[in-house]
Amino acid sequence: MVTLLALTLALNIILAFLVLIAILKIAKIPLVKKPESAKNAKLTKKLEIRLEGEVEKLIAAAGRRIDAKLAEYFQTLVDDAARKGTELAAFIEKAQGAIVKETQFLVARDIAKLQEDLQKYRSDKYARIDQQVKDMVYEIAKQVLGKAIDVSTHEDLVKAALERAKKENLLENAKR
């Protein structure tokens, strides 16, 4: 980039110089003081022609160099753009892959959680049903047994319970 600026500056200087020569010609101001003699005039003319040739050569060379540099820079830009494009494509592809993987992971995790929740819900429901069945059986057993036991059986049950209390030392431990 610095080189490009330097070339542009040089070209501008040359152009300014050419413009100066053109102005001097139009104003008929001799670039070099005309020799008073005819020989001097001829020499001057020759010098002018040679100078113009040299300047044209210089301009042509500068133009070629500028073109070459510009072409080089354009090529660099094109190459950079191509490389960036490739990198961007690779990045997009990679990001896409990561997104797909993450999505797959999240979906799998959600499914696992859903299955876990379902299992827990099912277990809770079964436990509740179990408890309800137990409560029903208990209530029915109470009602049926309560009505079925006669006084004599009640008395026997009480005596049996007292014997159990005795065996378990409930009465013994309470002795003073």
Added chain:
Amino acid sequence: MQNVENQKVSFRSLVDGIFAADQLARIRDDIRTISAMAFKVGAGSLSSQIKTKVGSSMYLYILSLEKENRLPAAASLGYFLSELAGFLEGIDKITLTVAFEPSLDFQKEIALWLEKNLGRKVVCDFAVDEGIIGGLVIEYHGKYKDFSKAQEIESRMRSV
């Protein structure tokens, strides 16, 4: 010392026929009634004065003491009654919850069984709760034990 022992034997004779907590409570009430009357001057014997005011157990007890000339004089009757009240306080009470209305004979049988196994006088407080289905729940000296059929069924249901 002999007197004290004799007094205890006398007290025991009063509670021998008692097996229920409410009977014991009635005797305590009777003691309060007699204590209140002991300070009033009345005609006739103490037994005749209390006949209609106390339960039959207490009346017969006082009557037997009078017949045997063992009833303390009016001056020491208050002390005698407070001693009797103290003796009654020392009798253990066992609360028995059953699922049916027990007959008096059955209550007595159970009280005697408990006395025999505990080796001392006890009275039973029977409570009825049909919810226990059958068997017995015992409360004694702050201990609670459930020997009921309801508890048995519940335990089995829990183990299913």
